[in-house]
Amino acid sequence: MRNSKKIDHALLKLNNRLEILRVLRESGPMSRNELKEKTGLSWGTITAFIKELMDMRVVVETGKESSRLGRKPVGIDLDTSSRFILAMRVGGSYVKTMVMDIKGTVRGELKAAIKPDDPGRTILREAMETSLGLLKNNRIPLSRLAGIGFTAPGAIDSEAGVCLYSPRHPRWKDVPVRSLVEKRFEAPCFVDHASYCSALGEQWFGSARDKRNFLSVPIGNGISVGIIIDGRVYRGHDHMAGEFGHSCIDPAGELCVCGRRGCIEEYVSGRALARQAERLFAGKRRATRPLSDPEGKPGGEALFLAAKAGDSAAARILERMGSCLGIGLSNLINILNPEAIIISGGVSKAHEFFRPALERALEKHAWHFSSREIMVSKLEDPVLLGAAGIVMSKIFVEGLLFEKFRNGGNSL
């Protein structure tokens, strides 16, 4: 009985501290008085907590200067110089890394090319070296890292922090990302799938800050869905939910990288568009010179540029893609009834060309009583931001900075 009372008290303390952090993150800096009003906590609690949080260098005093009318009230804010969040993203042919302070201001980003055929550990090493370079450029020592978020496509065991499989990287198998990153950086690392991260990116930094039920559909060389239900990520029984790209829209269709036929990814992704661009531009003199990828092939972007320059064949391909995407999104709407679906990634930039066909498909196939709002992400890279979002959730929702509480201690 005594024990449970002690735990309740510790939990209450944690929740009060998290409330202070939340208010400061959303609207700091502010005076202790304003903080008291916004959190509803007592004056004694506020002053005691602020002192503890200042000792921990989680919050800092600002605006100390005196004015002619007397001393200005001292503002309190999150300390944006003492702790940072590192995010790493492994894409098909690149790694990207980003560092932000705990208020969510991005301090720097770095991208490096990788060889997709390299062993998983080599690719991970590239990601870590790129991150170390980024931290060095921004003069942030490892000891200042509050946490690291890591994301990749494929199959991920987020509890163990292991990347099991990646369709883009044939030699990426059972990579113990969390243990290797934690060993190198000496900071807690959290590993999650790219689709979940895209949803977290929208939830923390994008168009879904006020949404409790929404879907995020990143469309790059692959396509997947991040599902948020009642404000929380839905992972499924085996943590495999979200493989939207491998839902079938034509059983006799194109062969997919997963070995099955007719997956939507073969009709909607950047990879599918690049294949069609190759066919379209092969041996033909067209009005527009196609943009080429590093291998000299016209990529999906070439279609977009050609359509923009008035190439009707290119525009038709994008339109067909819009119809397929519309069918896929209609299925998601019919099953999950989200408030909105946010599409992102390179392919979403061509939305002016595929949107009308997408809307027609929604009109035909989506349940008429359901919301059918499709938004285009405002974020440059919601997946990478979402990797940082994992750490934001750990800090501001789960209390990562108050480790002693989680280990059973009660000093904070």
Ligand SMILES: [Zn+2]
């Ligand atoms: Zn497939």
